[in-house]
Amino acid sequence: MTVALGQFSELVSNIHEAALDEVRWDFTLRRIAGAFDAFGVALLVVDPKSREMKVASSGTDPATVQTYNAYYGRMDPVAAAIRHSPVGAILTGDQITSRSELLRSEFFVDWALPNEVGDGLFAKLNTDAMVDAWLCIAAPLRSASYGTRERQDLMRLLMPHLRQALRTQALLGQHTTIGRDIFDAWEAVRHGVIFVSAEGRVIHANSAALDHIRKGVDLKVGVGGCLQAARPADDAALQKLIGISIRAPADGTPSGGSYALHSSNTHHPLLVQVVPLGRSNGDGKSSALVLLVNPQAPAEFPSSVLRQTYRLTRAETDVALAVARCPGLQAVADELSVSLPTVRVHLQRVFEKTGTNRQADLVRLMMMLDGGLHQPAHRV
Numbered sequence: 001m002t003v004a005l006g007q008f009s010e011l012v013s014n015i016h017e018a019a020l021d022e023v024r025w026d027f028t029l030r031r032i033a034g035a036f037d038a039f040g041v042a043l044l045v046v047d048p049k050s051r052e053m054k055v056a057s058s059g060t061d062p063a064t065v066q067t068y069n070a071y072y073g074r075m076d077p078v079a080a081a082i083r084h085s086p087v088g089a090i091l092t093g094d095q096i097t098s099r100s101e102l103l104r105s106e107f108f109v110d111w112a113l114p115n116e117v118g119d120g121l122f123a124k125l126n127t128d129a130m131v132d133a134w135l136c137i138a139a140p141l142r143s144a145s146y147g148t149r150e151r152q153d154l155m156r157l158l159m160p161h162l163r164q165a166l167r168t169q170a171l172l173g174q175h176t177t178i179g180r181d182i183f184d185a186w187e188a189v190r191h192g193v194i195f196v197s198a199e200g201r202v203i204h205a206n207s208a209a210l211d212h213i214r215k216g217v218d219l220k221v222g223v224g225g226c227l228q229a230a231r232p233a234d235d236a237a238l239q240k241l242i243g244i245s246i247r248a249p250a251d252g253t254p255s256g257g258s259y260a261l262h263s264s265n266t267h268h269p270l271l272v273q274v275v276p277l278g279r280s281n282g283d284g285k286s287s288a289l290v291l292l293v294n295p296q297a298p299a300e301f302p303s304s305v306l307r308q309t310y311r312l313t314r315a316e317t318d319v320a321l322a323v324a325r326c327p328g329l330q331a332v333a334d335e336l337s338v339s340l341p342t343v344r345v346h347l348q349r350v351f352e353k354t355g356t357n358r359q360a361d362l363v364r365l366m367m368m369l370d371g372g373l374h375q376p377a378h379r380v
Helices: 005-020 022-036 062-070 077-083 099-104 106-112 149-188 207-215 232-246 303-310 314-325 329-336 340-354 359-370
Strands: 040-046 053-058 090-092 119-124 133-139 192-196 202-205 219-221 227-229 257-261 270-280 285-293
Touching: 005 022, 005 149, 022 040, 022 053, 022 133, 022 149, 040 149, 062 106, 077 090, 077 119, 090 149, 099 106, 119 149, 133 149, 192 207, 192 232, 202 207, 207 219, 207 285, 227 232, 232 257, 232 270, 232 285, 303 314, 303 340, 303 359, 314 329, 314 340, 314 359, 329 340, 340 359
Parallel strands: none
Antiparallel strands: 040 053, 040 133, 090 119, 119 133, 192 202, 192 285, 219 227, 257 270, 270 285
């Protein structure tokens, strides 16, 4: 078995491409199997709790993996040997178990032999990011040992690239999860949030921001995907704000700022705040966050936070929330269908528990607890 330098370089390239696109592992492992003249190649990551395999493989039937996980895996001498071997050690079939012992085993007779995987080369590829990552190169059991010196040398040369590819893939997976969590967090914000790139293009907008953009009354996305104000005068001011947020002066950092957008069909402006998010790639440019606050939007007072923080009863919470909505205590009593003295008793207890003395102070406190987030429904 001989692998030319060009073929080896191509294998290395395939491995690192697969790290960036998991779909390419099937193609990459088929190429590796061809280089090793093997029946199949499997790249396995074993769950540390269930000990089940998550497999990228070539030449392996999914049903084969299922039966291995369900029953035969616990008998596999290869799994036990790899688990206790040092990282980077290459094991041959003959080193793991004697042929006579293998041939008598239930694992070989009922699983390995029907699947033509009685011999091979095996190694642990553990990285900092994962537990029990294995490379298994499978071959049928023949009279001569499969694990020749040439095959072991090739496997040894490929292992550092496979380990780095797995580390890259794990880190990309973590960043993907973090990115999804960030987008979910933006959706929890009641105000509009728009992420603008260092080139001024809209990269992401939460649902509240998209509502403004779809209406086209205040804002829109123009040519090139850039955020624009609907009115020319407002757009000039908005572009200036975004410009100073993504382009730092020679002797300073991006600054950002605020502006009020007026539309023809509303009495209150849409408040826009542009915040730089730091330098990008050392080129003096920054991405930016555009926050949209609609003063006309009804406040979502945090009933659950209010109750948990100040240990209010449900009745006290209802009175506190009604005080923020109603023009007077009699209106509160009418809305809640209770007597005015009952409202006054509950309100006095709310004052005592929250450390406030006036209705205005109580409303201000609840607005501070709001935080601009969508609040969960009121529950007992």
